[in-house]
Amino acid sequence: MKSPSLKKYIKFNHQPFDFIRKKQFLKIKETVSYAYNNSKFYRRLYDNAKLSPDKIKEFSDFEKLPLVRRKDLHKYNWDIPAVSKDKWIDISTTSGTTARPIYLPWTKKDFLRLAQITYILHGLAGIRKKDLVQITYPLGMGMWIAGLHNWLGLYKKESCSLRFGPGFTESQLHNMEKLRPDVLLGSPSFLFKLGAYAKDRKMQKKIKPRLICVSGENIVNHDFKFNDLGVKLEKVWEGSDIRPVYGASEGPICGVVCNKGQGYHIPAQFFYLEVLDIKTHNIVKPGNRGVLAITVFDAQAFPLIRYVLGDITSSFEGPCQCGWNSLRLGPILGRVDRLLKVKGVLINLEDIRSLVLKNKDVEIAYLEIIKDDNLIDQVVVYISFNNKFDNFNRKRVKDDIKFKIKSKFRINTKIFVKSNEKLLKKVWFTEKNERRRKPVYIFDDRGAGWQNK
DSSP: OOOOOHHHHHGGGGSOHHHHHHHHHHHHHHHHHHHHHHOHHHHHHHHHTTOOGGGOOSHHHHTTSOOBOHHHHHHTTTTSOSSOGGGEEEEEEOOOSSSSOOEEEEEHHHHHHHHHHHHHHHHHHTOOTTOEEEEOSOSSSTTOSHHHHHHHHHHHHTOEEEEOOSOOHHHHHHHHHHHOOSEEEEOHHHHHHHHHHHHHTTOHHHHOOSEEEEOSSOOBOTTSSBOHHHHHHHHHTTTSEEEEEEEETTTTEEEEEOTTOOSEEOOTTTEEEEEEOTTTOOBOOTTSOEEEEEEESSOSSSOOSSEEEEEEEOEEOSOOTTSOOSOEEOOOOOBGGGEEEETTEEEEHHHHHHHHHTSTTEEEEEEEEEEOTTSOEEEEEEEEEOTTOOGGGHHHHHHHHHHHHHHHHOOOEEEEEOOHHHHHHHHHBOTTOOBOSSOOOEEEOTTOOGGGO
16 A cells, blocks of 8 residues: 655645635634534533524634633543544543643544644654654553554554654663664653763764654744753754654644744644633734644544643744745743743743753753742742762852842742752652653642742
8 A cells, every 4th residue: 555645635734825714714613513513511611602603604703712721621521522432442641741631532533633644744844654763652651642643643654663662761772773763753851861871872873863853842942943952952863853843632733843944834724723812812913922722623532622722832824935834833932831920920930940951060950839938939949960060069050040040030949959860750750650751840839838848
């Protein structure tokens, strides 16, 4: 069987922008009608708002529909499905990094859809049919979707996948030395660790992949140039093409930066994107920051309409140099639930962590948000030092970090130093010692006080 041509699938996104929008509006009407007629949650939501599918005549009507949030998915998880259980062939969960997981059922039709989406994105990223692709996302653990939907895309492409999953660094390298994969898929933190391990053992040149696609953590700044994590990854895998991928379990929405580096390309025949003002929820102009909401087309089991993912980003209109005309996304600059209001000003906690990591002596950093004894939000920073660090300079580095945070963000922090091992365990494992799908670097623990630290 001959694998389908990529051109067939990306053709829609190369059409004029107005044409794409008209087709998307037809899909919006179809999606809203489907959800209203088949999902208890959406029928109740729209009836309570005195809105119905037949009232959607233009985009402004669609924008009156209520937003759906993560708390809704938690509360009404089993009212959302639009098909009966006997049609489900799989259930995945969200990663649970910011809250308890959400259960997402899939039908056979949904899986075929996932394969098509991932096939498109793999092609845009530069994965070829003849490539050996090593998947380091979880495939059989935690009921997560990332590894599985990447495998589905490779299956459709008829490329050979190496289903390794995360961890087992020594075995990963042995596997790579024997099979020489052309492409690595995984999280930036793990693939940086893998590359550093290979470099220390002088294996990096032997096993160097042509292409590395990473998601789960942001590796680019607002201009799509690499941030500190991206620079580290680029250095340790010198000569490999590092390609950032955007993904979220819900939908699951995913996008990739093409070789022109002009925003995340997300197939418009499967997703409608809105970037909303954090306070007013009105759509912001292209280039302005806001929170991302998605509407998913052709999702049979678990429809999502105007679902607020919580990721802070911006949008790009106008054609990409590669010919892509549909709306593209800017870098993910943080999450709404990681914004801290101090004296009326919202601070992005990811920005604080990025500033901490600019210190060359810091290896790992995570933040905890707590309430102090006066019930005021406070930021606590935990850091570990790299192996070459002189411990006598510990106080100097802590004071320097504290001063820079105070100067830039106008907040006081406390800095604590722990070992790399303790910090890695905190960011990668839950309190029940279960491995997370991706590391967590921001913890909201506002029930605790300074005395617990």
